Amino acid sequence: MSRLVVVSNRVGVPDRKDRGAQGGLAVAMYAALRRHSGVWFGWSGEVSEHPGAASFREADGFTIATIDLTPDDYDEYYNGYANRSLWPLFHNRMGHTAYDRLYDRGYFRVNARFAHAMAPHLREGDLIWVHDYHLIACAEELRRMGTSNRIGFFLHIPFPPADLLLTLSSHEALVRGLFAYDLVGFQTEADVRAFRDYVVNEAGGVLHGDGSLEAFGRTIRTGAFPIGLDLDEFRALAASPEASRQERRMHRSLAGRKMMIAVDRLDYTKGVDNRFLAFERLLADYPEHHGNLLLLQIAPPSRGEVPEYEAMRGEVEHVCGRINGRFAHVDWVPIRYVNRGYPRRTLGGLFRAAHVGLVTPLKDGMNLVAKEFAAAQTEEDPGVLVLSRFAGAARELEGAVIVNPYDPAVLMDAMQRALNMPLGERRERRDAMSAALRRNTVADWRDRFVSALRETPRTLLGGG
Ligand code: ADQ
Secondary structure: OOOEEEEEEEOOOOOOOOHHHOOHHHHHHHHHHHHOOOEEEEEEEEEOOOOOOOEEEEOOOOEEEEEEEOHHHHHHHHHHHHHHHHHHHHOOOHHHOOOOHHHHHHHHHHHHHHHHHHHHHOOOOOEEEEEOHHHOOHHHHHHHOOOOOOEEEEOOOOOOOHHHHOOOOOHHHHHHHHOOOOEEEEOOHHHHHHHHHHHHHHOOOEEOOOOOEEEOOEEEEEEEOOOOEOHHHHHHHHOOHHHHHHHHHHHHHHOOOEEEEEEOOEOOOOOHHHHHHHHHHHHHHOHHHOOOEEEEEEOOEOOOOOHHHHHHHHHHHHHHHHHHHHHOEOOEOOEEEEOOOOOHHHHHHHHHHOOEEEEOOOOEOOOHHHHHHHHHOOOOOOOEEEEEOOEHHHHOOOOOEEEOOOOHHHHHHHHHHHHOOOHHHHHHHHHHHHHHHHHOEHHHHHHHHHHHHHOOOHHHOOOO
16 A cells, blocks of 8 residues: 655644544544554754754654754745745735745745655655645655655645735746646635636636646646544544533633633634624623623634734734723623633533634634534534634535624624524534534545545656
8 A cells, every 4th residue: 555645834743642632634644644654744843053854753653754944944934935925815814915035935945845855755656745835835846856656735725816826926936836746635616716717817727628727737636625523533522521621610600691702823814803893892782791791712822923923912902902991890801812722622611611603714724613613512502603704614514604704793793693593593503514514524534635646647647
């Protein structure tokens, strides 16, 4: 059987003692890597002046191979191009996008370094699966070195409309880089369409009748592979003694009040401030909620070295402080704003204690928090999910109340509707979401992608 080589910016490291602390994606990868005696290749998380060759260690049934980055790599490739250029642009946040040649060069240099560090360890027949926006240009360098293996790429974040992508000087180099793969997967059909649109209209490419795309002298396959959840695992976590303890603790602290919950990395794509503004309107328009409803926002800071994140954090704190100052009583504060992360089993308990889950990103590739909230709900008394139409998850979770997160009045109405929804409707919606989660688990996602890559026609393979 062919080996599987997974390549991503950061590698997952299995934790035998606490499986529930790890995301479903990492766990799904471990299973595939074990089955295929594979290798997971990525950045060690270390920055050093003189990084050497890749270092290897055996994990639980597979191999982890990592390289260090130099301080310049870290600034230009990681904080720079990946997180200040690609991330905002691919989430339609042009105002946050940095345009900097130094970042461009750093990105392509580090992508080439990944390829060079990896190439000596590849074997004929290895299936190579590269993940996400950090490493788009990796395969092109592998091809230059003569690698003819099947190489697949999966983009976890959205693919932007052509007009936005064209604002990056390196737009063509990026898309040409994607044509070095054999299979390029996206979260949704809308992302696939955006990619095809660029290729056909801006790169003179051709969409063939069998769905393959030809440009830059190569023909590749593309497709939507929406990422799923390990439903049984998350349900088991949400029903675990630790989760139940959290749930009881939260009920005690609520003392009969209702709770809406939101859980995000603190990121300007997640729409935290819009959510707070909608909540402020709700409190202003419906005084019956005063003293009887609170919003729990869990938002651990991320990417603190990127200036746009610092600015956004200040803005969110300002809005939160204003709302709490405006409405709080001595015995009730409307927003509980928590800047730390919690293990997934704790989140499972909190999701069960909540009446409403607010997942309202301005743009999101998928958003697994939405799926986790839906998975945690019980049949007896399910909470309602309010979900942004701009999250990939909205395409599958039709049982959610789907909203436009930009319009505070729409978001406020959705909150009010969710808070007052009768049990029968909540159950119907919960069942619809469970069925959707069951149809497409993270294992299905992984297996569909790996099979599609394995089945790439031989005729399409090769260098160039
Ligand atoms: P992220 O932007 O990181 O991922 P998301 O999918 O929402 O976002 O979360 C991934 C995991 O992180 C989930 O398992 C979630 O529970 C956990 N997480 C998020 N916020 C947390 C918090 N405050 N505390 C603890 N855990 C938290 C990117 C894309 C997404 C896509 C995923 C997977 O941006 O759109 O769904 O990859 O493809």
